[in-house]
Amino acid sequence: MRTTGPGAGEVAAPELALGCAALGNLYRPVCDADARATVDAAWDAGIRTFDTAPHYGLGLSERRLGAALRDRPRDAYTLSTKVGRLLVPHPQGGAGDDLAHGFAVPATHRRVWDFSADGVLRSLEASLERLGVDRVDVALLHDPDAHAEQALREAYPALERLRAEGVIGAIGIGTNQSALPARFVRETDIDVVLLAGRYTLLDQDGLAELLPEAAARGRGVVIGGVFNSGLLTAPRHGATYDYVPAPRPVLDRALRLQAVTERHGVPLR
Template identity: 65%
Template sequence: MNTLGRSGVEVSPLSFGAAAIGNLFTEVSDEDAYAAVEAAWDAGIRYFDTAPHYGLGLSERRLGAALASRDPSSYTLSTKAGRLLVPTGERGGDDLDNGFAVPATHRRVWDFSADGIRRSLEDSLTRLGLDRVDIVYLHDPDDHGEQAFREGYPALERLRAEGVVRAIGAGMNQAGMLTRFVRDTDVDVVLCAGRYTLLDQSALTELLPAAVKNGVSVVVGGAFNSGLLADPRAGSTYNYTAASGELLQRALRIKAIAEGHGITLRAAALAFCAAHPEVASVLVGTRTAAEVRDCANQFATHVPPAFWQELRDTDLLPADAPVPGEDTA
């Protein structure tokens, strides 16, 4: 287990991202969702992440139900704030325009005000069936930075001071604003999705050095860049859109080198994310028990040093990116 910043909150090195069990892109049955959480538990995963955004609350409801028999002190759970779910009164339609195969019973309303953050957390606790969560992240404040820093973040600080939550942070698909959170606030952790992978090391420029300097932990999501680093082929997605030909060829080159060293591209992608000393956990979105078990097995795979050296020799990995087993002191 790794500790987040100065919070005392512990997370497992591999964590369960619950967006997929909120019917991300396609429907997942209740049975498959619960089996995925159970498989994560059996694999030793003790950190679970969700958000109201995921399936208009479905992810939170399912995750809460799946963990209901567990002692809350035996695992770490995070959710997010910044989007309130407001009932639409509609019976028809779906939420696929927002990426989730669920009925459009609610609409999302951006709200990073102090009141909005508290209301969001209260609603999340109701859906989760819990009286507390360990971590709350400001969720995707990209276009709402002023309100997030002026009102949303101070609200999280107050919740932490009151003991309502144990750790606070921000979760985004970019490194720039997360760097500002690390430098200008007292967050314990940031969740950076897709910006520290075998295909994109932009978080290495400023975010990760700032995290090291300020004692802030980083949780890395999007290790597979939404699919391209899991199974690179024609039609693969990168950051939730069709991958360019150039990126596909780069991923295929890394895959070929990995297979030449007797490992999978998935194992290499996960190992790379975990290797940076400030990365406390690698968050993987899985929708079935089989996917969970595969990720756990790949995460446990030893990646030989010769693989990393070949990536560097062929300019597929920058020399300053830490790799497993390398002394970064």
């Protein structure tokens, strides 16, 4: 598999990566065996880049990914995780589930937004423990949409220092929108943007500003959420788009796209 660098950082990664939100029981439960088999199948297919986050299943994705990679040579793969949400034990002991946030796991913890420098360090330390590794290759600011100023003033400089010290190979931002990462590309020295859901068959919002800005400055872009959180895998009533049931006009567009691809003998996905 060909490799590409994410930007100015010291990390090179294959052109295809495995996003690991599903390992955290996104939408529905996944057993440990199936989660492990998913990572094993990706590895056997040549994938060597894995992206996770504390948000995914309240740490479950990180724990499962770390367990699946534990016997692999650490220098053989690229690992990215995210900062911005701290996991704090739930004061009521985890009654109920986390489906309000999209994950079929017990609500043992609650998420606390924190884009302070201290929050970045605490988040990474906890992620390393869950993953069972001594380093991550890429650290991404996760969905700082409502916390942009703190992320720029406090979280980003903390990541920049960690990169300068060699603790992290590359830093960036991961969002479901394109305007804020375009600002980070212009105003900071991030290496990479993880753009989820905004460069797909249904939505090319990233083309308007972000992708040209990144190309002009030599910054890497990882295209995530290419199926718009599910709709483009199998358009049908109840399929998800941007993590909620797809509105009828969007579903109709996806069905028209599917009709076109099938006429050419190509599955929509």
